[in-house]
Amino acid sequence: MSQHLDTGSPTLRTIAHYDHHADQFWEGTKDHDVQQNINALLRALGPGQHEILDLGCGPGRDLRALKTLGHHPTGLDGSSRFVAMAKEYSGCPVLHQDFLQLDLPAQAFDGIFANASLFHVPSAALGRVLGELADALRPDGVLFSSNPRGQNQEGWNGERYGAYHDLNAWREFVMAAGFDEVEHYYRPQGAPRDQQPWLATVFRKLNHRSPQGTMEKRSRRG
Secondary structure: OOOOOOOOOHHHHHHHHHHHOHHHHHHHHOOOOOHHHHHHHHHHHOOOOOEEEEEOOOOOHHHHHHHHOOOEEEEEEOOHHHHHHHHHHHOOOEEEOOHHHOOOOOOOEEEEEEEOOHHHOOHHHHHHHHHHHHHHEEEEEEEEEEEEOOOOEEEEEOOEEEEEOOHHHHHHHHHHOOEEEEEEEEEOOOOOHHHOOEEEEEEEEOOOOOOOOOOOOOOOOO
16 A cells, blocks of 8 residues: 555545445455456466456455366455455465556466456546556456446445446457456346346456557447
8 A cells, every 4th residue: 555645535435335345345355256257368368377466355255266166366455354354364475565656577467357346446546447457467468347337437336446447448449458258247146237237347458559558449339
């Protein structure tokens, strides 16, 4: 967590909320079934044992699941409580970083699993953050993300900041950062669309990204 950020910034205030409620968060989410999301990432990655960054890993539920499946996951979270909990629960390395101050090695990961995390990034910073994630992926690397969807509004929900994109807006942000879409779906599986608040997307890194880590913005509708 970067010390020079304003403590009233969206990320630090959100991180403080998770630090304060870490135990309650774990109890409320440890049994959530996100196998559909893990399968979507792994399906796009293909066979093999993969280096995977769990971005916003929380207390480590999905880190442990990925490790059990034979992969090599690394966690990342801004909450110091979550970092400690995830290391203990999963036995995996976990980076303590704010999403707005990422410091990731170049081309270190085959895939990034961002489950219920990137919606905390303000829209004004989202393009830069997605570009940094693209830089951390190897050629043909895969970015999975699942976020609560909305009508492109953002702001505070209690002590947590959120940006709630629809499919088209989210698609444009990610494609502009140098990715192409593999698939998308809504969750929970099998429910009517108006009862599916989660948008899950899988994107693959394009290998002809510009040196600045961005591409000319393209619009795709569907």
